Structure formats: C-alpha cells, structure tokens
Amino acid sequence: MPLSGSRRQKARGQGASKVRPLPKKRVCAPGALEAADAASGEQLRTSDCWIANESCFSFLPKVPKASVDLVLTDPPYVISRQTGFESCVNGESRFAVSMDFGEWDRAFTEDDLKRSIREFYRVLRPGGTCVVWFDLWKLTPLKAALEDAGFKQCRLIEWIKTNPVPLNSKRNYLTNAREVAVLAVKGGSPTFNAEYHDGVYRHPIYQGQDRCHPTQKPTALFKELIEVHSEPDDVVLDAFLGGGTTAHAARDTGRKFAGCERDPLYYRFSAARVLGDHEGMSAAKTAVKEAAARRKEAAA
Numbered sequence: 167m168p169l170s171g172s173r174r175q176k177a178r179g180q181g182a183s184k185v186r187p188l189p190k191k192r193v194c195a196p197g198a199l200e201a202a203d204a205a206s207g208e209q210l211r212t213s214d215c216w217i218a219n220e221s222c223f224s225f226l227p228k229v230p231k232a233s234v235d236l237v238l239t240d241p242p243y244v245i246s247r248q249t250g251f252e253s254c255v256n257g258e259s260r261f262a263v264s265m266d267f268g269e270w271d272r273a274f275t276e277d278d279l280k281r282s283i284r285e286f287y288r289v290l291r292p293g294g295t296c297v298v299w300f301d302l303w304k305l306t307p308l309k310a311a312l313e314d315a316g317f318k319q320c321r322l323i324e325w326i327k328t329n330p331v332p333l334n335s336k337r338n339y340l341t342n343a344r345e346v347a348v349l350a351v352k353g354g355s356p357t358f359n360a361e362y363h364d365g366v367y368r369h370p371i372y373q374g375q376d377r378c379h380p381t382q383k384p385t386a387l388f389k390e391l392i393e394v395h396s397e398p399d400d401v402v403l404d405a406f407l408g409g410g411t412t413a414h415a416a417r418d419t420g421r422k423f424a425g426c427e428r429d430p431l432y433y434r435f436s437a438a439r440v441l442g443d444h445e446g447m448s449a450a451k452t453a454v455k456e457a458a459a460r461r462k463e464a465a466a
Contacts (some may be wrong), residue, residue: 208430208433208434208437210437210440210441212440214417214421214422214423215413215416215417215422215423215424215440216423216424216425217407217410217413217423217424217425217426217427217433217436217437217440218425218426218427218433219426219427219428219430219433219434220426220428221426221428222282222285222405222406222426222428223278223281223282223285225405225425225426226282226285226286226288226289226405226426227285229285229289229403229424230289231288231289232289232290232291232292232294233289233291233401234289234290234291234294234401234402234403234424235290235291235294235295235357235396235397235400235401235402236294236295236296236297236357236392236395236396236400236401236402236403236421237286237289237290237294237295237296237297237298237402237403237404237405238297238388238391238392238395238402238403238404238412239286239297239298239299239403239404239405239406239412240298240299240381240383240404240406240408240412241274241279241282241298241299241300241405241406242274242406243300243301243304243381276304276307276311279300279308279311280311280314280315282405283296283298283311283312283315283317284315285405286298286315286403286405287315287316287317287352289403290352291352292352292353293351293352293353293354293355293356293357294351294352294356295349295350295351295352295356295357295395295396296312296317296349296350296351296352297323297347297348297349297391297395298312298347298348298350299345299346299347299383300346300347300348302344302345302346305322305346305348308348309348309350312348312350313350316352317350317351317352318350318351318352318353318354319349319350319351319354319356320348320349320350321348321349321350321365322346322347322348322349322365323346323347323348323349323365323366323367323391324344324345324346324347324365324366324367325344325345325346325347325367325368325369325383325387326343326344326366326367326368326369327342327343327344327345327369327370327371328368328369328370329370329371330342330343330371331371349365349395356395357395357396357397357400358394358395359393359394359395359397360394363394367387367390367391369384369386369387369390370384371384372384372385372386375447376409376414376439376447377409378409378432378435378447378450378451378454379408379409379432379435381408382408382409382411383411384411385411385414385415385418388411388412388415389415389418389419392415392416392419392421393419396421398419398420398421399420399421399422400421400422401421401422401423401424402416402421402422402423402424403423403424403425404423404425405425405426406427407425407426407427407432407433407436408427408432408436409432409435409436409439410427410432410435410436410437410439410440412425413425413436413439413440414439414440417440423440431450431453431454431457432450432454434446434449434450434453435447435450435451435454438450
C-alpha cells in the first residue's frame with residue numbers, strides 16, 4: 167500500500183503529504199493509454215510494477231507530475247564504435263568485449279538525454295533523487311543538463327568493478343574498471359539512508375543466468391542504491407530499463423516500480439524477469455542472441 171499522507175509527512179518532512187502515489191489503473195484520459203499501448207507495444211502491470219514496451223518519450227508523459235520518489239536509470243552512453251576487442255583474450259570468452267552496442271545506443275543523442283532529464287524533473291516529487299549513469303568522459307554535459315532542468319546538489323557516484331575485464335592490463339591502468347553516475351536532487355531534503363558515505367560502491371560485473379543486456383548493471387549495486395536513496399513502498403522509475411535490473415532490485419527491496427524499454431526483446435526479458443518466468447527469460451535471451459547474430463551477418 168502507498169504511504170498515507172501522515173506517514174509520508176513523517177518520512178519526507180513538511181509538505182510531503184501532497185505527493186501523489188503512482189496510479190495503478192490509469193494515468194491519462196480514458197482510452198488514451200490503451201490507444202498508446204496498442205500503438206507502441208506490450209505492457210506488464212501488477213500491484214507494484216508497471217513496465218511498458220515503448221520509448222521514454224511516449225511513456226514519461228503518462229506518468230503524473232511529482233509521483234516518483236527515485237529515478238535510477240542507465241541510458242545509452244552514445245559510445246558505440248568498432249574495436250578489436252570482440253575476440254577471446256588468452257582463450258577466455260568472458261573477456262571478449264564489443265563496443266558496438268546496437269541501434270539503441272547509436273540512435274540516442276545528447277539532446278534525447280536532455281529531453282528525458284526534463285521529464286525526470288517533472289515526475290519526481292520535491293526532494294526526490296535522480297541518479298543517471300553515463301559515459302565517464304561526458305559527465306560535464308550530463309551535469310549541465312541536470313542543472314538546466316532545475317536539479318540541485320549534484321554529486322558523483324562511482325561503481326568500482328571488482329572483476330574488470332583486463333584489456334591492455336600490462337600497458338596502462340585498466341580503462342573499464344569503473345563507471346560513474348551523477349546524482350541530483352529536485353529541491354532539497356532528499357532521502358539519504360547513509361552517513362559519511364563517499365559515493366563509491368564495489369561490486370563485480372554480473373555474469374549470472376539473468377544477464378541479457380550488454381551493459382547490464384549488477385542487481386546488488388542497484389539494490390544498495392535504492393536502499394540508500396528511497397524508503398520501502400516508494401516509487402522507483404527507470405525509463406531505459408534494458409535487462410530489467412532496476413525493476414528487479416526495486417521489487418526485491420519492497421519498492422514500487424514504473425519504467426519502460428523500447429526494444430521488444432529486452433522488454434520481454436525484463437517482464438519475464440520481474441515475474442520470475444525463467445522459461446520466458448531463456449526464450450528472450452535466445453531471441454536477443456539470434457537478432458545480434460543477424461545484424462552482425464548483415465553488416466559483414
């Protein structure tokens with residue numbers, strides 16, 4: 167159940183009782199949501215989770231103003247390129263790395279990022295937190311986009327990979343041993359369930375059976391972030407869901423979730439993951455691999 171007004175006031179401070187919980191049934195005019203869903207793809211709705219197969223630009227306008235407590239998202243980094251790292255390293259296939267992440271990364275632009283950040287600001291409640299992972303070398307425009315949208319208190323969050331891929335490991339420092347997010351707050355008084363925290367999180371690159379997306383983050387990392395920056399029963403949003411990690415972590419920590427994924431295959435994997443449908447996850451993973459193989463063959 168959503169927090170009542172008095173409980174939200176206690177948890178959030180003065181004025182927090184005005185925050186509206188995420189609607190379970192309808193977030194726009196009668197008939198409009200159904201028409202949009204029919205045009206853009208499937209959706210999964212449960213009592214604590216809403217995932218849609220559509221782009222962030224069609225999904226986010228359906229989310230009410232000030233209805234979200236935490237945005238935790240990992241948008242395309244706009245870094246796809248050809249490299250020589252796709253082959254095995256010393257016979258180890260797990261060290262094979264492709265930097266061509268597909269059309270979902272190539273088609274995304276920094277203008278798209280700015281547009282989505284403006285929507286994040288709108289849907290967040292006053293005092294809500296926004297965490298955006300992005301390319302390490304593009305953090306300055308990310309910070310500027312957050313500040314232009316109205317966000318304050320920008321901070322860096324760093325994920326140190328405890329098992330980084332050893333590319334060029336004998337020539338220089340590892341180039342892929344960390345990823346960085348920028349955190350920002352809408353207004354003041356954010357939820358922060360920590361003290362004297364340096365913003366550094368240490369987790370291995372996840373290699374479990376429920377890994378499907380090439381840039382999928384560890385569930386343990388996202389669980390930790392959600393627990394620091396939100397309370398149980400809060401609403402967490404991710405408009406670039408990918409392999410479904412944010413939704414999975416939100417539900418595992420007792421939060422509600424809303425989000426979208428434009429790729430139908432990744433959407434199906436995410437939906438199956440949330441439902442614990444291992445057969446559906448396996449089928450979606452197989453479809454993702456087959457689609458990648460066809461793209462590679464066509465490009466050859």
